[in-house]
Amino acid sequence: MKVAVITNQEGQTGKSVLSLLLGLLFSATQDKESVILSTGDASSMYAQCNIGMAQGALNNTNIYNALMKNAALKGKRSYVMLIESALTIRMHLTSLMPDWKKGSYVNCSR
Amino acid sequence: MTLAKVVSELAIVEIKGDLNSELNHYALMECGAIFYVFNPNKESIAKLQQYTREYDKNCVQRTIFICQNYPLNMVSENHFVKDIGIAKRSFIYLPYNEAVVKACYEGNVDSLIPSIIKGEPETITLRQKLLEMMQALFDTDRYKYIRGFAEWPRL
Numbered sequence: 001m002k003v004a005v006i007t008n009q010e011g012q013t014g015k016s017v018l019s020l021l022l023g024l025l026f027s028a029t030q031d032k033e034s035v036i037l038s039t040g041d042a043s044s045m046y047a048q049c050n051i052g053m054a055q056g057a058l059n060n061t062n063i064y065n066a067l068m069k070n071a072a073l074k075g076k077r078s079y080v081m082l083i084e085s086a087l088t089i090r091m092h093l094t095s096l097m098p099d100w101k102k103g104s105y106v107n108c109s110r
Numbered sequence: 111m112t113l114a115k116v117v118s119e120l121a122i123v124e125i126k127g128d129l130n131s132e133l134n135h136y137a138l139m140e141c142g143a144i145f146y147v148f149n150p151n152k153e154s155i156a157k158l159q160q161y162t163r164e165y166d167k168n169c170v171q172r173t174i175f176i177c178q179n180y181p182l183n184m185v186s187e188n189h190f191v192k193d194i195g196i197a198k199r200s201f202i203y204l205p206y207n208e209a210v211v212k213a214c215y216e217g218n219v220d221s222l223i224p225s226i227i228k229g230e231p232e233t234i235t236l237r238q239k240l241l242e243m244m245q246a247l248f249d250t251d252r253y254k255y256i257r258g259f260a261e262w263p264r265l
Contacts, residue, residue, distance in 0.1 A: 001247050002121040004141040006129060008157035013147045014178045017210060017219055019122045024223045025240050029262045032119040039126050039133055 120247070129165065138166075143247055144173040150180060155194050162196065174246055177203040182235070202242050205235045224265050 007013045023034040123141060125134050138144060146161065148154040162170055175196050180203035191198045209232040213219045225233045226240065241256070248255040 001119065001143065002123060002141040003143045003145055003247055004123045004125050004138050005145045005147060006125045006138070007147045008129070008161060009149065009154050010126070013149055013154070014210075015124060015147045017214060018145070018147055018176065018178065018204070019124050020219050021210075021222065021226075021236070021240060022243055023120065023122050024220055025226060026120045026244055028223050029227060030119070030244070030257055034120040034122065035118040036122045036124065038124040039137055 129161075135166070138169050142172065144169055145176050145243070146173050147176045147178055150177055150185075150190070159195060173200065174243075175201050176243070177201070179206040180204060181206070202239055202246065204239050207233065207236055209233050210236070227262050228265055229259070 005015050005019050007015050019036055023036045026032065027034040123137050125137060127134060146158065148158050158175065182205045188198065191201045209222060213222050222233055226237050229237055244256045
């Protein structure tokens with residue numbers, strides 16, 4: 001099931017927190033994989049979730065960004081940079097987050 | 111990779127920016143359900159009503175409206191949905207919860223999950239509503255896919 005989370009009041013409604021809670025809880029209680037994607041800058045999500053500290057049942061929640069890669073195929077540079085950062089975080093968890101926040105991107109391919 | 115190739119049981123797509131943009135509209139059309147998140151204030155409700163009136167009907171029909179920070183003791187659910195003009199079956203609220211605010215402040219939202227699974231007092235109001243969201247996405251009248259509290263892991 002793919003579910004889109006939207007709002008008409010960006011930055012005020014708690015959309016990212018809801019996405020995180022729902023994805024993590026689904027993964028932990030249903031023993032199934034959940035994925036959280038974003039069509040924009042996912043930094044608020046990464047900042048709110050201490051990915052490196054996730055444990056046990058939460059480990060099968062992967063956070064990566066397929067939509068951004070799709071946008072990258074269309075040649076949108078800003079999305080390409082975001083894909084790289086999302087994948088970096090996915091592969092190296094929180095260790096590279098400070099560099100990523102400063103805007104230093106590490107190329108990596110899946 | 112495109113959205114259609116994501117094979118996870120649950121893929122949550124956070125839509126950022128203008129809903130009418132090409133990418134966002136494509137994502138909405140690819141999704142089986144839409145969660146519209148709003149707050150219980152006049153401005154947010156006015157925008158919700160504008161969405162139900164004006165946005166693509168294919169999307170509006172698949173939308174479940176999620177009210178964040180719902181004032182549980184101030185207004186009845188029936189009165190609220192009637193007032194804003196949406197069907198009760200497509201409405202779920204999440205009550206205001208201090209534990210969530212604290213977790214956001216400290217940057218460890220993931221730490222709430224064990225607490226929700228255990229049913230600890232500070233997060234117990236979220237438990238039922240998050241389960242309802244999962245059920246709204248997967249369960250039908252005839253087939254129950256989502257495990258209830260009794261089958262959740264013991265932590």
